[in-house]
Amino acid sequence: SVSGNGNGAARGLWSSRLAFILAATGSAVGLGNIWKFPYVTGENGGGAFVLVYLLCIAVIGIPIMMAEVFIGRNGRHNPITSMRLVAERNLSAPAWRVSAIIGMIAAFVILSFYSVIGGWAASYVGHAAMGDFTGGTADSIGELFGGLLASPGQLLLWHTVFMALVILVVSRGLKGGLERAVTILMPALFVLLLVAVGYAMTTGHFGEAVSFLFTPNFGALSINGVLIALGHAFFTLSLGMAIMMAYGSYLGRDISIGRTAVSVAIMDTVVALLAGLAIFPVVFANGLEAGAGPGLIFQTLPLAFGNMPLGSLFGTLFFILLLFAAWTSGISLLEPVVEWVEEKSGMARTGSAVLVGVLCWALGIASILSLNLWSDVAPLAMFERFEGKTIFDLLDFFTANVLLPLSGLLTAVFVGWFVAKESLKTDLALQGGSFTLWYNLIRFVTPIAVAIVFVYNLMA
Numbered sequence: 001s002v003s004g005n006g007n008g009a010a011r012g013l014w015s016s017r018l019a020f021i022l023a024a025t026g027s028a029v030g031l032g033n034i035w036k037f038p039y040v041t042g043e044n045g046g047g048a049f050v051l052v053y054l055l056c057i058a059v060i061g062i063p064i065m066m067a068e069v070f071i072g073r074n075g076r077h078n079p080i081t082s083m084r085l086v087a088e089r090n091l092s093a094p095a096w097r098v099s100a101i102i103g104m105i106a107a108f109v110i111l112s113f114y115s116v117i118g119g120w121a122a123s124y125v126g127h128a129a130m131g132d133f134t135g136g137t138a139d140s141i142g143e144l145f146g147g148l149l150a151s152p153g154q155l156l157l158w159h160t161v162f163m164a165l166v167i168l169v170v171s172r173g174l175k176g177g178l179e180r181a182v183t184i185l186m187p188a189l190f191v192l193l194l195v196a197v198g199y200a201m202t203t204g205h206f207g208e209a210v211s212f213l214f215t216p217n218f219g220a221l222s223i224n225g226v227l228i229a230l231g232h233a234f235f236t237l238s239l240g241m242a243i244m245m246a247y248g249s250y251l252g253r254d255i256s257i258g259r260t261a262v263s264v265a266i267m268d269t270v271v272a273l274l275a276g277l278a279i280f281p282v283v284f285a286n287g288l289e290a291g292a293g294p295g296l297i298f299q300t301l302p303l304a305f306g307n308m309p310l311g312s313l314f315g316t317l318f319f320i321l322l323l324f325a326a327w328t329s330g331i332s333l334l335e336p337v338v339e340w341v342e343e344k345s346g347m348a349r350t351g352s353a354v355l356v357g358v359l360c361w362a363l364g365i366a367s368i369l370s371l372n373l374w375s376d377v378a379p380l381a382m383f384e385r386f387e388g389k390t391i392f393d394l395l396d397f398f399t400a401n402v403l404l405p406l407s408g409l410l411t412a413v414f415v416g417w418f419v420a421k422e423s424l425k426t427d428l429a430l431q432g433g434s435f436t437l438w439y440n441l442i443r444f445v446t447p448i449a450v451a452i453v454f455v456y457n458l459m460a
């Protein structure tokens, strides 16, 4: 508690606005952009879904991101302590910190299974590079993917590799770890993505992908699609997990939170759209199913890579891209809890990172077993709606549908209604009209929208 509300120099700051943007974008850009966005867009009718999604980013995503960064920078501590300090400074109840607690539990749980999927990406880099997809058929590639999921040993190996990569970076701290990783990985990721889009342009089906992504077909959009768009806006910007609070706690005072948050959201959106433009031409060129669901990039794309010129090369590049994206997100999931353990226990950074990382790794084993040995274990089967849901499914469901929206809702209400307007005005540094817009969004629109999705998802 050396720095209080000061400039925080004692605990280290990002060296520039760009460093923060790269780190926050590194968190935001992940499996959500490259794996989930293309397939939910495919399942929900393309352009119309994209339009609603963009609206959700603007009206809900960006305002909450600003609120989270504000809390982190104003508190200058781990998310829980920051929230308590901000509450106390504004004569509000310290209990508001429950929002950060929920977010950090979510981050910890999500990392446990995110690492398992990150491990799939790592294993696919190897498969692609060794030419395992070459000449593949739907059956042979299905077997390869099925074989991975059926093998606790393989999954454990790759989960361990992925978690080790994450721990390695976080244990090296802000500048030598996080900042160094993102300044190498993010530019590499952009280059790889552009190469992938460039390749997609040569397939002769680029125009088809453009019209699929950008022609609104509102007939194909259900209410459910709208709710998915909203939920995804949250997930894709890494909100409700205390991440932006943790990253904001290292942000210099002179930097505009408003402009910075908008930059991060734009970058994340651009990457999602580029990922769509890289993936769908390949899907269409090979007569594959755009709405193939979660298997799209692990089953469908390898089929395409295995049967096209230079497929091993582009397949390898694609899965490296996916791995980098997942890695920088994994780092951001570990950071809030590590920051908290470090400050609370007085343990060094390395010890905290290893401790939290290993616990999270251990929890990940439950998700691994859910895919094979425990695939029949449904702990909440006594409730009809959870019948057949494995531990992995339940962890995913409760974090995405309960913890994230709850944390986001509490954050929005707290910042919108319990923090002094003047302090928000100063910290966000938005121009007059934009501040009023943000203030109205965070007070009214955001909480109502999130509450609707929250209740709907719990009842659906």
Ligand code: PHE
Residues within 6 Å of the ligand: 027, 028, 029, 030, 031, 032, 033, 110, 235, 236, 237, 238, 239, 241, 243, 329, 330, 332, 333
């Ligand atoms: N924002 C990431 C994505 O789009 C997902 C993520 C969620 C990452 C939570 C970190 C934390 O894939």
Ligand code: NA
Residues within 6 Å of the ligand: 027, 028, 029, 030, 032, 033, 235, 236, 237, 238, 268
């Ligand atoms: Na994202």
